[in-house]
Amino acid sequence: MSQLEIRQLRKEWQETLAVKNISFEIAQGEFVALLGPSGCGKSTTLKMIAGLEHPSSGSISLNGQDITHLPPGKRGLAMVFQSYALFPHLSIAENIVFGLKARGVGALERDQRLKRVTDLVNLGDHLSKRPSQLSGGQCQRVALARAIIAEAPLCLMDEPLSNLDAKLRNEMRAELRALQQRLGMTVLYVTHDQVEAMSMADRILLLNQGEIAQCGTPNALYQTPASTFVARFIGNPPMNLINKGSFLLGIRPEHIHLATDGIAAEVIRCDYHGADTIIDISLPSLSHQTIKLRLPGHQLLAAGSALNINWRSQDQHVFCSTTGQRLSDYVLPTLTTHSLIQKEFHHDTQH
């Protein structure tokens, strides 16, 4: 049985439509990332599930109970905020057990649960300190502990790692995922960072302009993007889209390789990233459209130098150039990249 069920959820303000009738489900113990660019409605969706925002229409149910109109505290969920939302005047221990106290849990049980949770997140030495005496990462652990101690059936997280520096974010990502797996938590995790979503989530819900662009495993979103939006959003640098008139040919920079007999290309610039180099190239055979390719290691190529590139046919994606929807299912699998491009090229020049 799915734990959280969202049906036709909609949110509109006077002029703007923030969330357009979205529906999805989250199963018990699942880690779902709600991913999207800023302003796509992901935070609004999360707030509606938390009860901090009233939906214009639609329903939300948790474990079969309709919670659409319940106040936040009665919904049986925990939440981690981007700003941590710690109470600055309370000690760490008081911060963590705040909800238990408000719910009238006895002192003995409170202490036991506090002990268990602080061991889980390594906060034992800081219990009597104030939030201002802790680092950002430690504050994040406190916020996490406060969410875990509630033992709620669903935990909502609103960009919890975005205030941390890059190194700490990487560490916390792994730690958070491990904790979620260990405790079997059901998590809905809002983020704009595709790396977080790809590396942590069982399933990604990619939102665009208040609608679900695609929902699936990280691998599904990467391997078979449903539209050019998904293709460009997932992956870094984003997928190259080569305009072929009636359709768009998508190929990821990391799937392009140098070849002896491939498509002729001309180097525009190189961007060295350490482990690899991103190279901007233009394709003279395709009216000088520019694409990016990623090559391992440090590649020093002068601007203007000539290359030949190619890719495996199973790595290419085809999208409709008007709707942006994926068309790959009826592209002939026998067609090689080379011949496809050459053929189109000749076709173009004849007109």
Added chain:
Amino acid sequence: MNRFNQLYAWLMLLPALVLLLAFTHIPALTTLWHSLFFPARGRNPSEFAGLENYRSMLDDAVFWQAFHNNLWYAIGTVPTSMALALAMALWVNSKISGRAALRLAYFTPTMLPMIAVANIWLFFYTPEIGLFNKILNSVGLTGINWLGDPNWALISLMLMTIWKESGFFMIFYLAALQSLNKDIYAAAAVENASPLYVFRRITLPLLMPTTLFVLVNAVLNAFKLVDHLFILTKGGPNNATNLLLYYIYENAFSFFDSNYAAALTLVLLILLILLAVVQFLLVERRIHYR
């Protein structure tokens, strides 16, 4: 270089220092000096009195009356106006329609000068035609001689002061409330904290720095603000509304005993310093500063 920096620093401090010395510290010291003399009579120069002015203060029944009045005035106005200020701030900070108008309405008494306020309230308090007595009469009660009855005069002043001051303190509370992190309240809501619990455990502690600031100001104002006495009661009837600062004014400019007024001023100053210190010591420990 270091010496130049020192000079530079002192030059930067000089304007403020000159103003402070000229208008605060030197006058305070001359007041102290002045309070040690008898007033000059006729052509005789003023005579050194030592602590005689202070000793006569102990026997001065009017001084003690003004002192008591002032304490009751502070006790009667400060907590009430602060509580009202907080309540109004909480209300106009909530999502209600027309809250801008409401805020302005609450703040209006603060914008009016005390003299103007006193004139308005003089009309409210007038025995025969005053607003309050008309209301009392209309429900069948006999009117009160608000400002003329010694039992009511000080209370009447307190009422007016509360009306005037709470709007001013509301602004501080409102500013503090608006600077609080909204996520904290969202977090508390998710944790199922009741509004009362949130107020007691979150809002009130987080407002403590503002509360201390408002408290110190309110207490100072209770001793400093006497403009309304000139319009309403002139300290009467029978000194029932005489306050320390007004008594100082009377001594200096009605009785022309500026030396005794100087001694009284010093006592008032020390009293206010003591009060401020006590408030800081009492409240400071319970404050969380961000």
